[in-house]
Structure formats: C-alpha cells, structure tokens
Amino acid sequence: MYRPPKYRKDDKEFIFSFIEENPFASFILKGERLLATHIPVLAEGNAEDFRLYSHIANHNEQKAFIEDGAEALLIFHGPHAYVSSSWYKEKDISTWDYTAVHVNARIRMQTAEELEASLERMVERFEKKQESPLYYKDIPELMLKEHLPLITGFWLEPFKIEGVAKLHQAYAKHDIAAVTKKLDKSDSSMERELSAAIRKENKTD
Template identity: 30%
Template sequence: MYIPTYFKVTDMNEIRDFIQKNSFGTLVTTKQGTPIASHLPLQLNKQGDNYYITGHMAYGNPQWKTFEVENEHVLVIFQGPHAYVSSTWYKDENVPTWNYQSVHVYGTASIMSEQELEEELSLLLQKYEHHRENAALWENLSPQTKKQIKGIVGFKIKVQEIQAANKLSQNRNEEDYQNIITKLYEEKDLNSQQMAQLMKRELKTDK
C-alpha cells in the first residue's frame, strides 16, 4: 500500500486498537494467479514475539485450500471510516481528495487444529457476547450446536508485515483542517460523520 509519510502509522498499539475496533476484514489470496477474497470477522493475537491473524470460514468456501500452497503469502485488509473531501473546503484552490483509515497485513496462513479452532471461537464469542444477557458463549452452547464446528475451517496467519495509513488531512493547515471537520459534520452520510469525529479526536490528541 502506498503511504505518504504524513499518513503512515507505525505505533503497534495504535494499529492493534484499530484492528480490534474494525475487525471485520477482507482476506485476499490467489489461486493460479487469480485473486480470491472473503469478508470475515478476524482477530489479532500475540504469541511470544509473533503476531497472528486468526479466523474461520465455511468449509464449503474453497479459499481455505489456497492456504495449503507452501509459502503462499496472503493479504488481510482492515478498513475504517472514509469520506470525500471537497476542494471547495480549502481556503486556497486545490484538488479534491479522500480521507480514510486502512491497515494491510501480510503473512503466511495455515489451518488450525480442532482444539485451536475451539479456542478461537471461544475468544470470538467472548468478544461479541460477554455483555449480553444470556450470552451465547462457547461454554453455554449445547453439544449439538458445537458439532457445527465441523462445517467451518479455522486458520491463522503469521504476520510478516503491517502497513497502516491514517489519511486525515494532516498535510493541511489548521484553518483548512478545522473547516474540513465542520463540512464533514454537515454531510448526511455516516462515514463523513465518523471521519469528522475521528479528525476532531486526532486534533485533540496531537495537542
């Protein structure tokens, strides 16, 4: 991913937090040179000195078979808010652009054992169910429901490289930056509203 210096993120804590909040990612692999993608709930975990992306997909999804190619690299994309920025929002004439947050994770994938998959599902359910009444946690599921694990394939991706970008108009002067926030708040769509909130929060963090 091309990332100008203004927008590059290298703080691993910030990257981990971003993935945690935007964990429905896109997994991209190739089969005989053709890209294949699936959209999946994923998790970033640390084991010793290594980071892993973990997740699962339906057994009927043929993408998991591409993991069996030795040393095949995979790409996982996590996307945050994004919004169009009009050049009319700048004090001086310039060109329009698009603000966004994105993280690309590169690594090699392997298939989980059934025990590893159970642990993965337990953590995933804990993340999304712990605050709910009568939570559907792994330990609360019936043996019959747990048998459905046979219908999915768990995988883990050993992380080899992470590229992260926060393109939030950091290259604009303070007047333009503030005006972009104001104009984004006036837009009707949710992404623009979220981008305005993010830019406002980042401005406070920088100070």
C-alpha cells in the same frame, strides 16, 4: 500499499489498536486468480508480538488454497469519506480521507481444539456487548457437532505490516476545521468517526 511519508502509520500501538477496533477484514489469497473473503479477524498477543486468527466455510472457494505456509493479505478498514474541495477557503482538489492497515501473513492451520478455542474467544468478544449474550458454551452441543466440520480455522502469522492514515495532514487549520464541521453534520456515523480521527491527528478541537 501506497503510503506517502506523511501518511505512514508504523507505530506498533497504532497498528494493534487499529486491528482490535476494526476486526472485519478483507482476507485475500492467490488461487487460480486473486480471491477475497470478508471475515472477522482477531488478534492474539500484544502490540509488540501478536498473531491473528479466523475461519472460513469449507464451501468457500478459498478453502482449496488454505494450507500451512501459504501467504495471505489482510486489509483492515477504518473510517473513510469523500472530502469536497468546495469546503475549503480557496479552490483546491477534492480528495478521499481514510485509514487502513495491511498485514501480509503466513497461514498455519488450526487443530480442532485450536479452532474451538478461537471460536469461543471470538463469540466472547462480540457477544459480551449484548443485553442478553449467548456465549459459545450456550450453543447446543448437537448444533456445534453439526457445524464445526463445515469450517476451517487458521492462524495468520504477520511478516509485513503497513498502516496508513490520510487525514488532512499539512492542511491549513481553517480548512481542517471546515472539513470536520461538514463531516460532523453527516448522517453517516463513519463520516463522524472520520472527523474525530482528523481532529485527533491534527490536534485540533
């Protein structure tokens, strides 16, 4: 990942929180060519020591290359947006602000029991926010028996982790204020989230 020093984010708490808050990742493997799938990837552990887990459909082309010891790259995406130089006080170059975390990891295959346990945790994670949640235990047993053989679960054990946050660091306060004001007015929730991240990073109101 290209990371100029001022944009690097290697703090363990930042990394872990970022993954927790942005679990929909790009899962990339080297097959006969580079292959990518977009899947939810969750963390187990804490900021000091964690592993990731997920699953894919068996008819996915990546399935043929998922095995113990294989390397995968996970890309977790945060808010991002185009920033026009027309917002600045002086003429400048337009840019794109963004946040992301890259995780290089070794794959370890899950047992059938581990797959079910991880699915239960994943469903719990996302269903608990619903008005009438449907938890794993609520899914009909026959449906589970039919679907579980169609997916493959795996652990992802990180060996290299890189974070980046390009959030207008080192810009003049009046330009930061102008950028966040424009983003706050956007109809896009992502652009408003980016504005909040820029303000937090630069410690501005």
